[in-house]
Amino acid sequence: MTLTAIEGVTVGHWTHAQGVTGCTVVVFPEPNVAAVEIRGAAPGTREVALLDPGMRVEAIQAILLTGGSAFGLAAADGVMRELAVDGRGHPTPLGPVPIVPGAVIFDMSAGDSESRPGPEEGAIAFRASTGAPVENGAVGAGAGATVAKWRGFENMRPGGLGSASVDLGGVTVAALVVVNALGDVFTLEGESLTGGVHAPDFDPAAMMGGNTTLVVVATDAALDRPSTRRLAVRAQDALAACLRPAHTRYDGDAAFAVSCGARPGDLDRISEAAFVVTARAIEAAIRARDSG
Numbered sequence: 001m002t003l004t005a006i007e008g009v010t011v012g013h014w015t016h017a018q019g020v021t022g023c024t025v026v027v028f029p030e031p032n033v034a035a036v037e038i039r040g041a042a043p044g045t046r047e048v049a050l051l052d053p054g055m056r057v058e059a060i061q062a063i064l065l066t067g068g069s070a071f072g073l074a075a076a077d078g079v080m081r082e083l084a085v086d087g088r089g090h091p092t093p094l095g096p097v098p099i100v101p102g103a104v105i106f107d108m109s110a111g112d113s114e115s116r117p118g119p120e121e122g123a124i125a126f127r128a129s130t131g132a133p134v135e136n137g138a139v140g141a142g143a144g145a146t147v148a149k150w151r152g153f154e155n156m157r158p159g160g161l162g163s164a165s166v167d168l169g170g171v172t173v174a175a176l177v178v179v180n181a182l183g184d185v186f187t188l189e190g191e192s193l194t195g196g197v198h199a200p201d202f203d204p205a206a207m208m209g210g211n212t213t214l215v216v217v218a219t220d221a222a223l224d225r226p227s228t229r230r231l232a233v234r235a236q237d238a239l240a241a242c243l244r245p246a247h248t249r250y251d252g253d254a255a256f257a258v259s260c261g262a263r264p265g266d267l268d269r270i271s272e273a274a275f276v277v278t279a280r281a282i283e284a285a286i287r288a289r290d291s292g
Helices: 069-085 119-127 204-208 225-242 267-291
Strands: 010-016 021-027 033-038 062-066 102-104 160-167 172-179 214-221 254-263
Touching: 010 119, 021 069, 021 119, 021 172, 033 225, 062 069, 062 119, 062 214, 069 102, 069 119, 160 267, 172 267, 214 225, 214 267, 225 254, 225 267
Parallel strands: 062 102, 214 254
Antiparallel strands: 010 021, 021 062, 033 254, 160 172, 172 214
């Protein structure tokens, strides 16, 4: 099962096979509460300040994950436009204003650097969103993702997009990850999926490639913003466990978390489930590329 195991959550992609880039839109039911945790030192983001503790707006309508580096953030304009057509957004006296946080990966060296997701591509991904199981591999924002660059570009391997979920017996927790890591990838049990060593010792000059891993973790449990942020923290912990190295000065690693349900649940169990499903989603992304 994948992120769409959460009732009401839909996922859509736009993929440019020749340009080797794309974008992914995750659409959420309302009401919801969203939060974010950024640990990479080179993020490219949009609307993330709204997700900090104490901010007035807590609900979002969608999240954009995109290739194209900072250029790709323009795809959120198309998502906003389509949401406005549907009458969705934060209510204001002049009509609803859609809230679409976004984050980018640097994938411009993977294909045609001029093939960047823009407003039309974001709109296409939004309109393609569905509750069907999420496709893993070279799709959407994961199309141009790569990993294992810390050992030199001759060791670089395809990354990708992966998703996983878990049922805690009445509460579902799920994650979608775009794996575009500087580091090598490991399973939660420590198996190397990309041939790297457990304790990296690298030449910093090798770190200048395009990086950043992005996470969306969600649950149908009812959580407030501080509790929802704990899920994002544990998702980032999964990145640290499965990507070595992670959270470097050359990564923009960002994790979004969304509570979009009314079910009661234990925060500690849900937080640990967020850790596990993020790790499983990372593994799913790499295994899908290997099998494809």
